[in-house]
Amino acid sequence: MWAKRPIPWPLRHRLLGDRLLRVSRRWFAARWYEQALGPDAPPDTRARFEDIARQGFRAGAAWRLAPLVTAILGEPDDAPRRLDVPTTVLWGDEDETHRRAGTDPESLAGSRCETRRIATGHFPDLEDPDAFAMAVSDAAARVWPVPAGDG
Numbered sequence: 001m002w003a004k005r006p007i008p009w010p011l012r013h014r015l016l017g018d019r020l021l022r023v024s025r026r027w028f029a030a031r032w033y034e035q036a037l038g039p040d041a042p043p044d045t046r047a048r049f050e051d052i053a054r055q056g057f058r059a060g061a062a063w064r065l066a067p068l069v070t071a072i073l074g075e076p077d078d079a080p081r082r083l084d085v086p087t088t089v090l091w092g093d094e095d096e097t098h099r100r101a102g103t104d105p106e107s108l109a110g111s112r113c114e115t116r117r118i119a120t121g122h123f124p125d126l127e128d129p130d131a132f133a134m135a136v137s138d139a140a141a142r143v144w145p146v147p148a149g150d151g
Contacts (some may be wrong), residue, residue, distance in 0.1 A: 018062075021065060092122055092127070094120055118135055
């Protein structure tokens, strides 16, 4: 399961993880963005993401990783393959967190689930909004094609 590989066990533990993240959240956020945005992310992009996280922390935000991981670990690995509605997984190829976990986006594909790779990290909608919008538009057009003469 991908969540076990890149996330150290102390952070997956509810009490210990919450305490560690509370005292070291800025350091962990910076390490997370290094991995999630990928090695080629411009420094100003990483700085923007880290600044947003710091603003949230100053306003009282908490980073509750353990409950998220617990919920994810409760899901079966093949859940995307079992979807019976058209689904597109947009996959940021530069996301080191997925690469380190050994996750293969093509393993998610099924009869109604396809994957599409985008040259971004973990946040394609924020890192490259135009590429993200094009990918969403393309996926929607495959599900709801525009009849000839209506476009």
